[in-house]
Every structure is written in C-alpha cells, then in structure tokens.
Amino acid sequence: MGLLRDLPFTLQGLSSTTLPFANDTVLQLPPTLPPPIVSLLHTLAEPSLLYRGLVNFVKSPAKGLLGQSLRAAINNELRSYLTLVATLEGQIRRALSSVNGSAPRGGIGKAGVTLKRCVVWTREATMGLRLMSLIAEESNSKHGGQLISLIHGFSTSHGDPVVAAFAERLLADVTRPFYDILRRWIYDGELSDPHLEFFVREQSPNDEDWKESKAKGQASVWNSKYELVDAMVPSITTADFAQKVFLIGKSLNFIRHSCGDSQWVDAYSKTSSRELRYGDTATVEKWIDEAYKTTMQRLMHLMSTRFRLFDHLQALKNYILLGQGDFIALLMESLAANLDRPAGAQYRHTLTAQLEHAVRGSNAQYDSEEVLKRLDARMLQLSHGDIGWDCFTLEYKIDAPVDVVVTEWGNRQYLKIFNFLWRVKRVEFALASAWRRCMTGSRGVLQTTDDEVLQTWRSTRGVLAEMVHFVGQLQYYILFEVIESSWTELQKNIRKDDCTLDDLITAHTRYLTAITHKGLLGARRRQFHESLKDPNPDGGPAAATAPEDRNSYMVQLSELLRTMLAYRDSVDGLYSWSLSDFTRRQEADAVGLMRRHTAAATDTDDPFTTFTTTNTATTNPPPPPHHPKSELPALQDRLRHLGAAFRTRLQVLLGDLAYQPDVDMRFLGVSMNFNDVYQPVRRKAKPPPVQ
Known part of the structure; x- marks a missing residue:
C-alpha cells in the first residue's frame, strides 16, 4: 500500500519515502521487495525517469524558434501526462480508502487498483514519453528544418499508429x-x-x-x-x-x-x-x-x-556580335585609316565621332535612343607596339537590374567574342582591299612582259583567293552556324510562357558558352578533352577558368590571322615594286619616244646623216635609270614562305577539326576543304611530363 500511495509522486518525478530519486537518471527501489514487484516497479520507473528528463529539457534554453516550439509542444504533452497521473492518483486514493485491513493483502485486489493495472494504464503515456525523450535527445544535434524532418520521420515511417499519431500531433505545434x-x-x-x-x-x-x-x-x-x-x-x-x-x-x-x-x-x-x-x-x-x-x-x-531585357539582348547581338552588317562595314571603313596608327595616337572623341557616323549612315539609326546611348567605342589597355586595331572595342553598357542576366562574366564573354570577330573582319577587310588592288592593277599598272613577275602575281592571287575563301567560310560558320543557331535556341527558351528569370539566366549562359565553344574560342583539341574536361556540363564560368591550352583553336586561328595580315603586307610590297617598275618602264618609254622624235627631226634637217644618227641611237642606248631588281627575289621568298606557313597551319587546323566530337565543328573543316585541296595533318598529343 505504501508503494501505491507514493506511486503518483514517483510518476511526477518527485522523490518519496519508499521510492526516492538518487539523481535525474536513477530511482532507488526498496531492497526487500520480491522480484515480481521489482519487475513491475521497473516498468513504472521508466515514465518517471523520462518525465524528469523531459522537464529538464523543457527548462533548458532553446537554440531557435523551432526549438522553443518543440519545448512548448513537449510541455503541453507533459501536462496531458500529469492529467493522467492525477486521474490515476484519484483512483489510488479511492482504492486505499476502501481497503479492508482484515482481508488478504488488505483487500487491495478487490479495490480495483494494483501495480499491474497502473502499468497497463500508463503504457500509452510511456510510449509518448519515450518518443518525446528520443526527439529531445536527437534535437540537440538538429536545427530548423532538420528538426521537423526528425519528427516527421516518426509520423511516416513508424509502424505503430499510436506513435505516428503522436508525432503528427507534435508536428502541428512545432x-x-x-x-x-x-x-x-x-x-x-x-x-x-x-x-x-x-x-x-x-x-x-x-x-x-x-x-x-x-x-x-x-x-x-x-x-x-x-x-x-x-x-x-x-x-x-x-x-x-x-x-x-x-x-x-x-x-x-x-x-x-x-x-x-x-x-x-x-x-x-x-x-x-x-x-x-x-x-x-x-x-x-x-x-x-x-x-x-x-x-x-x-x-x-x-x-x-x-527594363527592355530582350531589346538589350538583341542589341548585344547586333553590335557586339556583329549582327548589324551594314553598321559594322561602315564603321570599319571609316575607322580603317585611324586604326592603322599607333594605339597611343587614338583619341576618344575621334572614335566616338566615327561611331556616330556609322550609326547615322546605317540602319542602326532606326534603333531606339535607349539602345543607342548605351553603345560606346573605347580602347582597351595598351601594350607597347600596339596599333589601333589591336586595342579597339565596342562596348554596350548594361545597368541594373538587367545585369543579373548579362553579368560581369557575360560581358567578358561578349568582349572576347567581339575582339575575335573584329580581328576576322579586319583580315577580311585587308584581304578585300588587297584583292581589289590586284584586280584593278592587272588591267593597268601590273601589266608586264616579264614572265617571272607574271608568275609571281599569278601565284600571289592564288594564295589570296585561298585566304579569302578561308576567311569567308570562317565568318559564315561563326555568324550563321554558331551565333544564329545559338540565338534561335535562346529565343526558343526565353519566349516560353513558363520561363522564369533563372531559366533566362541559364539559357543566356548556355548561349554564350555555345558561341565561345563552337566559335573556336573555347574549344580544345580532342586529345585534350579527357584531361581538361569541364565538371560543369552547362559550361559557363567553369570553362572560363580552365587552364590555358596552347593547342586551343584560338591560338591556331590567331596565328593564321597574323599570317594573312603579314601576307597582305607583302602583297602591298609587291604591288609597290610593280608600280615602281611600271613607272620606270613608262619613263624609259617616254625617253625613248622623245629621242626618236628628236632623231626624226634631225634627219629631216640633214638627210645625209640619217644612217649615222639612226645607227648610233640604236647601238648605243643610254643606260636606264636605277632599277631595284634585287628587291623582287626577297619579296618572292617572303610571299612563298608566308603562303607555305598559311597552308601548313590550315592543314593542322583541318586535322584537329576532323576529329572534333562536335558535328558542326567537323562540318567547318569539310566546308573549308570541300575539294580536298589540303591534306589535313593530325598531331599527336605530347605525353604528360613525368613527375
């Protein structure tokens, strides 16, 4: 009876005479109890100790709002538990008041309350306390959403419906x-x-x-x-x-x-x-x-x-990616004379004036003022020996909030693409000028009877035609096969009804990555793909920070473009030599004609000296003016060397393109060598150095 009397206090975590708590985790049992009673008390001690631990947990400071709500929810459940204990205490008190002292064991069995029945009545509450104690213990290492996941796991993955329902009840508060x-x-x-x-x-x-x-x-x-x-x-x-x-x-x-x-x-x-x-x-x-x-x-x-985001993307394509052809052609023509001078001699007001002239003289004038005011011409950082062509760039200024789409990385990619396309356009402009001079000169100043000079010009025009074809195919590939196809894909992605800003940013990043990769600005030879694979499948910044590959297509194309410009300079030198030779011959013919006229006049005055004068003029002509014949072999060697270097580099490029995994890049090689006039050369990758 003493155990039953003290049991409500024990279930509330309070020490009593017969069942004292040594500490928060130890309940002392009387040493004289029989084993069946000890077994029952062991079962009843569990909710007592769990309650005591949960009370301490509720009183402990919480790490956050969810921790506070968990403690509040546990505290509410503990109140429900105390209600059960109070009900149990009332049952025990009524039972003890009706005890008959003369009956066996005081008649406690007939009173309706025993330790075994107390175990049964507290079984469900013990399961709840056990669950809350487990959650409280695990919550020390959980935070925020992790705490919700912990409790939700009991409500969905626990087989006992009582435990699942209890966890659901906790979740509603937590x-x-x-x-x-x-x-x-x-x-x-x-x-x-x-x-x-x-x-x-x-x-x-x-x-x-x-x-x-x-x-x-x-x-x-x-x-x-x-x-x-x-x-x-x-x-x-x-x-x-x-x-x-x-x-x-x-x-x-x-x-x-x-x-x-x-x-x-x-x-x-x-x-x-x-x-x-x-x-x-x-x-x-x-x-x-x-x-x-x-x-x-x-x-x-x-x-x-x-904020006209789509208009800005269109403007970037038109001006930075050279999509506005008439504007770019007029700009290059008006700037050509200035950009041939050293970079230090370029002035901003001159560049701005020529830019405005190109806008007014092309269809760019019909663009909105909002677009045109963002377009600017400037010079990049100068290096010693640079000329205007090397440092000139167009810039399209982007403000917030559009800069979340065209980021700083995106601006760098646009600048990279523009610089490459501008160099290709410069080479095209230079080759077209040289070809135009050759064609017009062949009907005038380049006419000669010297077979060696004629053969030199014939081979020169052949190499020029090869270079013009190469530049034309390269431009067609980049502007149409790469930029236009990527632009079409971008438009398809950003014009969807359910397109979000994240989708737009991703599509624009892929658009720039596709251009730089397929446009030979970021693509590498297949032999290097395994060692330099980009972990980011969408490209973007990871590709931009990859280590430089000296065999990249960008390096090869730069060498080819420099070779073609050097060849153009040599053609100009040959043209100047031919012009001076033509001038010398014209002067010699004029002198000869003058002498013949003089001799004819003399013969008319003195017919007896006709034979002598004519013979003297024919057999002893005056020495011709100085003729720099020695310059021609040097020019021929220079042209021959540059032409051979161009073909060699082109064959290496074609060999690399032939083994590209990308179909469009392989097709570029086919279009450049459609009649198999070149023999592609496949280089072998050098083995990595031994560590």
Whole structure:
C-alpha cells in the first residue's frame, strides 16, 4: 500500500519515502521487495525517469524558434501526462480508502487498483514519453528544418499508429514558426529568420560560394543574395516545392529592392496573404503554385517591358556580335585609316565621332535612343607596339537590374567574342582591299612582259583567293552556324510562357558558352578533352577558368590571322615594286619616244646623216635609270614562305577539326576543304611530363 500511495509522486518525478530519486537518471527501489514487484516497479520507473528528463529539457534554453516550439509542444504533452497521473492518483486514493485491513493483502485486489493495472494504464503515456525523450535527445544535434524532418520521420515511417499519431500531433505545434517564416517569405519577400532555421538563407560575403561567384564575375543581387540550403529542407516538403518557395521569395525581394516596384509587392501581399499551417498539404501546395505563377509573371513582365531585357539582348547581338552588317562595314571603313596608327595616337572623341557616323549612315539609326546611348567605342589597355586595331572595342553598357542576366562574366564573354570577330573582319577587310588592288592593277599598272613577275602575281592571287575563301567560310560558320543557331535556341527558351528569370539566366549562359565553344574560342583539341574536361556540363564560368591550352583553336586561328595580315603586307610590297617598275618602264618609254622624235627631226634637217644618227641611237642606248631588281627575289621568298606557313597551319587546323566530337565543328573543316585541296595533318598529343 505504501508503494501505491507514493506511486503518483514517483510518476511526477518527485522523490518519496519508499521510492526516492538518487539523481535525474536513477530511482532507488526498496531492497526487500520480491522480484515480481521489482519487475513491475521497473516498468513504472521508466515514465518517471523520462518525465524528469523531459522537464529538464523543457527548462533548458532553446537554440531557435523551432526549438522553443518543440519545448512548448513537449510541455503541453507533459501536462496531458500529469492529467493522467492525477486521474490515476484519484483512483489510488479511492482504492486505499476502501481497503479492508482484515482481508488478504488488505483487500487491495478487490479495490480495483494494483501495480499491474497502473502499468497497463500508463503504457500509452510511456510510449509518448519515450518518443518525446528520443526527439529531445536527437534535437540537440538538429536545427530548423532538420528538426521537423526528425519528427516527421516518426509520423511516416513508424509502424505503430499510436506513435505516428503522436508525432503528427507534435508536428502541428512545432511547425508553426516554420510556416510563419514561410508566409513572410512567399507573400512579402522578406526573410524573418533570426536563428537561420529556414531553408533559405542570406549569403554572407565571407562564404566560399559567394567568393567563388565573385571571382568568376557571376555574383549579382539575384544569384548571390540568397541561397537554398538543401540540408535544411524539411521532409514535409519536396525538392520542387522548396525550389518554388525559394524562387517566389527571391523574386518578390528582387521586385521590391532591385526593380523598385514595392507598391505591387505590398498590394500583392495584402490581397494574397494566407495563414499557412501543417496538415493540409494539398491546399498549401495550391497556394504556393498560385503565388509562383503570379510572381514569375510579374517579374518577367517588368524585365521585358520596363527594363527592355530582350531589346538589350538583341542589341548585344547586333553590335557586339556583329549582327548589324551594314553598321559594322561602315564603321570599319571609316575607322580603317585611324586604326592603322599607333594605339597611343587614338583619341576618344575621334572614335566616338566615327561611331556616330556609322550609326547615322546605317540602319542602326532606326534603333531606339535607349539602345543607342548605351553603345560606346573605347580602347582597351595598351601594350607597347600596339596599333589601333589591336586595342579597339565596342562596348554596350548594361545597368541594373538587367545585369543579373548579362553579368560581369557575360560581358567578358561578349568582349572576347567581339575582339575575335573584329580581328576576322579586319583580315577580311585587308584581304578585300588587297584583292581589289590586284584586280584593278592587272588591267593597268601590273601589266608586264616579264614572265617571272607574271608568275609571281599569278601565284600571289592564288594564295589570296585561298585566304579569302578561308576567311569567308570562317565568318559564315561563326555568324550563321554558331551565333544564329545559338540565338534561335535562346529565343526558343526565353519566349516560353513558363520561363522564369533563372531559366533566362541559364539559357543566356548556355548561349554564350555555345558561341565561345563552337566559335573556336573555347574549344580544345580532342586529345585534350579527357584531361581538361569541364565538371560543369552547362559550361559557363567553369570553362572560363580552365587552364590555358596552347593547342586551343584560338591560338591556331590567331596565328593564321597574323599570317594573312603579314601576307597582305607583302602583297602591298609587291604591288609597290610593280608600280615602281611600271613607272620606270613608262619613263624609259617616254625617253625613248622623245629621242626618236628628236632623231626624226634631225634627219629631216640633214638627210645625209640619217644612217649615222639612226645607227648610233640604236647601238648605243643610254643606260636606264636605277632599277631595284634585287628587291623582287626577297619579296618572292617572303610571299612563298608566308603562303607555305598559311597552308601548313590550315592543314593542322583541318586535322584537329576532323576529329572534333562536335558535328558542326567537323562540318567547318569539310566546308573549308570541300575539294580536298589540303591534306589535313593530325598531331599527336605530347605525353604528360613525368613527375
């Protein structure tokens, strides 16, 4: 009877005369009890010790809001447990008051309350205490969404329906702070998470990911302000759900702070905000889908109309990627004389004036003022010996918030592509000028009876034709097969109804990566692909930071372009020599004609001296003016050497293209060598150095 009398105190974690607590984890039993009673008391000691430990847990300080809500939920369950203990205590008191002292064991069995029955009555409560104790112990190493996942695991994966129902009841209380944070995030775009318990987190400038993005030029308000922490996504949500939530809040925050449309966000919050609670998952997902569609549509509407994102992308293609052909042709023609001078002699006002002249003289004049005012001409950083062609560049200035799409990395890619295309255009312009002089000169100043000179010009025109064909095929490939096809793919991706800003950024990154790779600016020979594979399948910044490969196509094309420019200079030298030779012959013919006229006049005055005068003029002609015949062999050797170097480098390039995994790049090699006039040379990769 003493044990029954003290049992309610023990179940409440309080020490009594017969059942004292040595500490929070030890309950002392009387040493004289028989084993069956000890076994029952062992069973009843479990909820007592669990309750005592849970009380200490509830009193301990919490790490965050979810920790506080967990302690509050456990405290509510402990109150329910105490209600059970109070009911049990009332049963025990009534039973003890009706005890008959003359009956066996005091008649306690007939009173209806025994230790065994107490075990039965507390069995379900013990299971709840056991579960809460396990959760409390595990929660010390869990935080935020991880804590929700811990409890949710018991409600979904535990076979006992009692345990599952108990965990569900706990979740309803524990998740309230989580859903409050979620509501602020998806309806206001504000992150109210002081203890970092939500799966969306504001990035710190000290984070490694932020520093890496900054180094690659991809850090922006859109992709570097907030991040999705996968480890904090609770199991009550799916990965797609978490991604939608992340995009909704990030978009609202971007609309409010970067797009300056806080009025729309406030109005949207007032009309759409709802209270979110755990339990009705289908309804919550429906509300999230509605918020996702509304927010994405508003953001894309702002980017396309107010900030004219698509117009800026079109302008970048027209001016930086040389899509506006008449503008580029007029600009190059007007700048040619200036850019032939040293880079230090270039003046900004001259470049700006020629740029405006090219705009007014081409269809670019019909573009909007918003687009044209962003176009600028400038000189890159000068190096010793550079001329204007080496440093000139066009620049298209991008402001916020469009710079989240055309990032610093994107601007570098555009600059890289423009510089390469500008060099190709320069070579095309130089070769066209040389070819035009050759064709017009062949009907005038280049006419001669010297077979050696004629053969030199014939071979020179042949090599020039090869170079013109090469540049034409290269330009066609880059401008149409690469840029136009990539642009079509970009338009298809960004014009979708469900396109988001993230989709647009990804599509634009792939667009630039495809151009730099297929445009031979970033592609490497197949022999190097295995050792220099990019871990990022979408390319982008990872490709930009790969180690330089001296056998890259960019290096080969640079050598070919330099060779063609050197050949053009040699052709100009040969033309100057031919012009001087033509002038000498013209002068010699004029002198001879003058002498013949003089001799004819003399013969008319003195017919008896006709034979003598004519014979003297014929047999002893005056020595011709100085003729620099020695310059021709040097010019011939120079032209022959440059022509052979061009063919050799072209054959190596064709050999590398023939084994490219990309079909379009292999087709470039076929179009350059459609009649098999060149024999492609395949180089072998050098073995790596032995460490």
